[in-house]
Amino acid sequence: MELEDIRREYTKGGLRRKDLLPDPIAQFDLWLKQAVEAKLTDPTAMTVATVDSTGQPFQRIVLLKHVDQDGFVFYTNLGSRKAQQIEGNSKVSLHFPWHPLERQVHITGVAEKLSMVENMKYFSSRPKESQLAAIASKQSSRISARGVLEGKFLELKQKFEKGEIPVPSFWGGFRIKPTSIEFWQGGEHRLHDRFLFSKEDGHWDIDRLAP
Structure with a gap:
């Protein structure tokens, strides 16, 4: 298999400035709604990229749980690698x-x-x-075997079989307050359409970028 020979043409149609809503959050909501209606697998899945103290980038996929004018929300273990890296560089x-x-x-x-x-x-x-799993897993820590994790999960399941599960102190969410939002639409002959919304003094500027 020759990787350089793998290619396809983009034929869904382009994106023009007149098609864009002036508010990028509203534009995102529209595209997300269309992704859901198209029955895409995990339409709320997003890559979150952070940087550690040495400048090494890390990426992982999490699920978007809320979006509004204040930003994009996801939840995680606050002791996880991503949370620790955000603590050092937000x-x-x-x-x-x-x-x-x-x-x-x-x-x-x-x-x-x-x-x-x-x-x-x-x-x-x-x-x-899901509540039990959040408590059972000390995210990003090393474990000797999957059985350790499953055993902890079953132990907690028995403990809270009839009672309410408390919110663990090491679990919580982050809101990403956007400074830029880029919309990319594939175009024929690799002439893709890209529009960048950049926040300046509380309002959004829009620029078309070369593909």
Whole structure:
């Protein structure tokens, strides 16, 4: 198999300035809605990129759980590698790859922790098994075998079989307050359409970028 021979043409149609909504959050909501309606697998899945203290970038996929004018929200173990890296450098990058629609959205922004009230509200809405898993897994730590994790999960399941599960102190969410949002639409002959929204003095400027 020759990787350089793998290619395809982008035929979904282009993106023009007149097609864009003036508010990038509204534009994102529209594209996300269309991704959901197209029944894409995990339309809320996004790559979160952070940087450690040495400047080494890391990426992982998490699920977007809320978006509004204040930013993009996800939840994690606050002792995880991503959370520790955000603690040291709150500038992060998000990426949504909606390949079947020939679309991508790239976001840069600054992460801030959610309030305890916001964490409690979301945690209580999760399925019980997800709540237990959040407590059982010390995310990013080394474990000797999967059985250790499964054993802890079963232990907690028995412990909280009839009682309410408390929100663990080491679990919570981050809100990414965007400073830029780029919308990418595939185009024929690799002439892709890219529009960058950049926040300046509280308002959004729009620039077309070369592919």
